[in-house]
Amino acid sequence: MATQHDIALTRALTGIPGPLPPSGVIHVSFPHASRFTIVGNHLAQHDGLSLTAIGIGVHIQSLPAGSRVGIKALTARFAEGETTIAAALRELETHGYLHRTRARLANGRVITRTVFCNQPGAVLRGGVVPVVGPAVRSTAPAPTLVREHVRVPEPTAVLEPRPMAETTSVPEPMPVPEPMPVPEPIPVREPIPVPEPVPVPEAPHAPVRLPPRTAPTQPRRPLPHPQALTPELRQAASALLADLRRHAEELVLSEEAVEELVPGVAAWLERDATTDAIRRALTADLPKPLKHPARLLRHRLTALLPPPLPGVHDLAQPRRAPVTPFQTCDGCERAFRSHDPGHCRDCRAQYWEAA
Known part of the structure; x- marks a missing residue:
């Protein structure tokens, strides 16, 4: 089977007119009689679309009207x-091939209208009536446009034969031939050139600032x-630091x-920290391995600095x-705060009114 297929392909290549290209793709084209779709090179060779977008665009263009082309339907396909x-x-949708709009039906249901345009540039120019429906599939060969004007031959007089009378010898006068109507030349319309679609510039996106990988x-x-x-202080501090390697x-x-x-x-010693306390703070829980001992000691001396010791007056209880003591009223025997015994506020007011 493989050998027959190679022979058939070799015969097809020999039937291609002209020399074959030395490299690249070689097209073996046969005219389609049915089930074909016309796709423009502006879509098949679009330099701004990905290969997936071009393939989906060609697939949508080949479907009949009314087919489902949503994300779910294409994912299942x-x-x-x-x-x-x-x-x-x-x-x-960005390059103008696909248009999706929301529409509300009479029953209140909201649907998505999907419109696919095979030539976005023609829609932008206007003046072209689009054909809404499935892709055109013809079984007859396409007509060929003839750009040269057809020369119409000049009219010639056609003589009609007339039978001669047997009894007369004088010939009848020959009738004047009527000129044939000259057919009007059929005007040949030049094909309208279709310019390449104008690429729609994409909206500038705001620069995306990524967060830093590490904290500042x-x-x-x-x-x-x-x-x-x-x-x-300098002598005591130097001796303590030099003695740390013994511990x-x-x-x-x-x-x-x-x-x-x-x-x-020296700042620790000035705040009445003992040498043993300083040594324990600097040598406790050292990391393994310790690469930078000076940096570690600098960090601990700064972060673990104790506050100054409070004085004797600071430690005294405030x-x-x-507190004003309670007194018992001599008139109503109610309790009230006062330094001197006597009457409460109400009783004093009554005595003042009576006086």
Whole structure:
């Protein structure tokens, strides 16, 4: 079967007029007698549509009027998903091939009217009456337009034979031939050139700003400094920092790092923090492995800085406000607040009125 197919294809190629192209596609075309659709190159070779959109556009153009061309129907027909088909329909709608509008029927139901135009440029120009219906399928060959004018031959006189009388020898006068009517030349209309469809410019989209992959880095807090960096504080801070490697082998600092971290340790010492407390805060729960010991100590000296110790007066209990004691009224025996015993407000008002 494969050998017969190759022979048939070879015969078909030999029947193609002209030399074959050295590379690229070779067309073996046979005229269609039925079941065909005319598709313009502006759709089949559109440089702004995807291959899926071009295929769906050709498929919709080949369907008869009244066929369902929604996303669900096309998804059931083809292997592409709903997202791909919906994107292809939006491309056809953007370039003017597809129009979808909402319409309300007499019973109140809302439906979607889908209109497919095979030449969007003709609709934009106007003056062309579109044919609404299924794709035209003809079984007869298309008529060929003749652009050359047909020359009509000049009329010639046609003599009609007339029988001669047997008894007379004088011939009758010959009748004057009537001229034949000259047929009017049929005007040949030049085919109207169809320009290429004008590409509809797409609306400019706002630039999409993607969120940053990482959170913005916070500015580094400054290292705390004491109010007065005395030589005693400097010496104690330097000794504490240099002694850290005895308690944690990872905390091996250079002289430059020790000089940089001395103000932070001095600020702790100025706030009455003991050397043991500072050492525990700097050496507890070290990460494994520790790549930058100086950065870790700088962070802990800054983030874990304790507040100054409160003074003796700050720790004293606050004095309570004096409370006015209760008194018993001598007249009505009701309780009221006053520093001196006597009568309540109502009893005093009655005595004043009586006086």
